[in-house]
Amino acid sequence: MVKCPDVEYIGLDISPEACRYAVQELRLNVRCIDFLDYANAALCKHVFMWDVIEHLSEPQQYVAKASNVLQKGGHIRITTR
Secondary structure, three states: OOOOOOOOOOEEEOOHHHHHHHHHOOOOOEEEOOHHHOOOOOOEEEEEEEOOHHHOOOHHHHHHHHHHHEEEEEEEEEEOO
């Protein structure tokens, strides 16, 4: 992974096991919380939803929140299987 000194990525997940692995083994900046409950979401340039949207009962709520935290010209990146 390329490190950019002025870029900070924060991962959010609801799985304690996945969060623990990401933090302890991969040394990633991850919070174990649902995105809808995450109150510290600042304006950002990118929101990534990798293989998650198909598991959500109400994905439109997540897309709406993502669009609310995006800076002008920002992007939402979604993948699904």
